[in-house]
Amino acid sequence: MYSLSDDIEQHIIKLIDGSPDQMITIQRGRLANEFDCAPSQINYVLATRFNVFRGFIVESRRGGSGYVRIRRVPIDRLEPVVVYLDDNEESLRESDVEDLVSWLEREEFITPREGALVRAATIDALNKVAGLDFSSVADRNRLRSRIFREILLQVLRWVE
Numbered sequence: 001m002y003s004l005s006d007d008i009e010q011h012i013i014k015l016i017d018g019s020p021d022q023m024i025t026i027q028r029g030r031l032a033n034e035f036d037c038a039p040s041q042i043n044y045v046l047a048t049r050f051n052v053f054r055g056f057i058v059e060s061r062r063g064g065s066g067y068v069r070i071r072r073v074p075i076d077r078l079e080p081v082v083v084y085l086d087d088n089e090e091s092l093r094e095s096d097v098e099d100l101v102s103w104l105e106r107e108e109f110i111t112p113r114e115g116a117l118v119r120a121a122t123i124d125a126l127n128k129v130a131g132l133d134f135s136s137v138a139d140r141n142r143l144r145s146r147i148f149r150e151i152l153l154q155v156l157r158w159v160e
Contacts, residue, residue, distance in 0.1 A: 005049070008035055011035075012070065022071060023071040025069045027067055053103065054100075056072055058070050078152055082156075085145050085148060085152070088145070089142045089145035090138040090141050092141045092144050092145040097122045100148075101115045102115075109155070118148070121151065123144075
């Protein structure tokens with residue numbers, strides 16, 4: 001069963017697919033009017049379905065003439081993801097890793113077997129580590145980010 005969020009996501013993806021440069025600029029208010037919903041619903045879809053871990057970069061400017069620019073990250077250009085990890089290493093959640101690994105698998109950039117290895121190193125192992133004191137969630141996320149970043153850098157080396 002499709003929800004309004006699914007419809008909005010599919011509409012945006014269709015617009016991006018139809019764009020020659022894989023980038024669109026939209027206005028939240030206009031899109032909300034088109035779908036007869038609150039702008040907060042558009043914000044929810046953008047935040048949960050169009051992020052760097054799903055293969056998109058979203059730039060936003062608020063206000064009356066504000067806009068949202070959504071750009072698909074080419075699968076062979078993972079540098080924006082590595083930069084994002086550097087800048088936000090304390091906030092890398094398990095769900096972010098799962099989104100990114102799923103995107104890499106979907107685009108056939110890595111195999112499902114390689115994806116399982118990445119998940120094991122960045123999610124499962126951190127949940128089972130004995131004897132390490134993670135005094136905060138940020139410490140665990142920082143370690144996850146650093147491990148994941150190194151894996152991505154290795155993957156990028158394979159492509160070159």
